Each structure stands twice: as C-alpha cells, then as structure tokens.
Amino acid sequence: MDAEVFHARVYDLVRDIPSGKVTTYGQIAKLAGYPRHARMVGAALKYLQDTTVPWQRVVGSGGVISERGDGGEGAAHQANLLRSEGVEVVPAQSDRGRWRVHSFAAYAWGT
DNA sequence: TATCTGACATCTG
DNA sequence: CCAGATGCCAGAT
Numbered sequence: 001m002d003a004e005v006f007h008a009r010v011y012d013l014v015r016d017i018p019s020g021k022v023t024t025y026g027q028i029a030k031l032a033g034y035p036r037h038a039r040m041v042g043a044a045l046k047y048l049q050d051t052t053v054p055w056q057r058v059v060g061s062g063g064v065i066s067e068r069g070d071g072g073e074g075a076a077h078q079a080n081l082l083r084s085e086g087v088e089v090v091p092a093q094s095d096r097g098r099w100r101v102h103s104f105a106a107y108a109w110g111t
Numbered sequence: 112t113a114t115c116t117g118a119c120a121t122c123t124g
Numbered sequence: 125c126c127a128g129a130t131g132c133c134a135g136a137t
Contacts, residue, residue, distance in 0.1 A: 003134080025119055036132055038119040043135075046118055058118080066118040074118075093125055 006032065007044045014045075017057040020086045021109035022101055024061055031110060042066070056081040063104030064092070075099055 009032040017023055025038035034040070045055045056078045060066045068074035079089040079099045087107055092098035101107055 006134095029119090036120090037134075039117060039132075040119095040134060042118040044118095055118085060118080061120050068118060078118090 001034075003040075006034065006037075006040065009033070010041055010044045011048075011050065011053050014053050014055060014058060017054060017109050019054070019057075020107070022057045022059050022063065022082065022087060022104070022107050023109045023111075025058060026061060027110045028058060057109075059101060059104075063101035063107075065089070065099040065101070067098065072098065 010028055013028050013031050025041040026035075028041045029035055029037040032041070041058070045053075045058060048055055059078075065075045065078050075098070082089050082101065088102040089099050090102045092100050
C-alpha cells in the first residue's frame, strides 16, 4: 500500500464526516484500514491542498485540537471553523492557545 | 542503514 | 488538569 492510496482513503473518509461532527486521527486511521497510523493521518492533512476536505473536523483524542508549533494560530483557526458549523469549542482549562471540543462524545462521528 | 521527527494515543504520578 | 514516559510507524535527512 503506498502513501498516495492511503491519503486518498483518508481524504474520502474525512469528506464523509458531516458538518457539525468531529472525529479523531486514530479513528480515521482505523476506518482507513490502518489502525496505529494516526500520525500518518496527521501528515496527510498537514500537506493537504484540497479545499473540499473538511480537515477541521479531525481532532486529537478526547476532542483536543492539536497544536502546530505555530503559537496556536492554526489551532485557533480550526476552532473558529468548527464553531462556525455549530461545534462548541472551549479553551483548554487555564491555558492560552489550547482548545478542545466541549462534550466531545456528543459530537463524535464514526464510533 | 541509522537517526530524528511528528496536525497521535494511552498510561502514570 | 498537567507533565513525562512509552508505544507506534511512515517520512525525511
């Protein structure tokens, strides 16, 4: 299985996440047929150019929005996109630039 | 080939 | 909740 096919499957799965719902990297990896490849999912989204893929609906375990080492700008952007489609996002307890989906289980897709 | 890296997941203290 | 440690595994260097 080459990376190109893996990426394609990841993109198809992400496109299937309905607006207002979110899921995790690990879940996408599992659905793609490659459990334990969550990091590869992250890589696939990182270099994504296709604007039709709702990457913002993919978050970390427990609904945490992953940092990008960019000071939280990317995470903040993702938080805004999610809020705009009705997902409740709140700042991680006591922290700056860190966010998480409130009531993650209620918004979770694919379980 | 050897190492380092990372939009991850889990567990422990 | 937080910080560390550990397991994971394909890409990049």
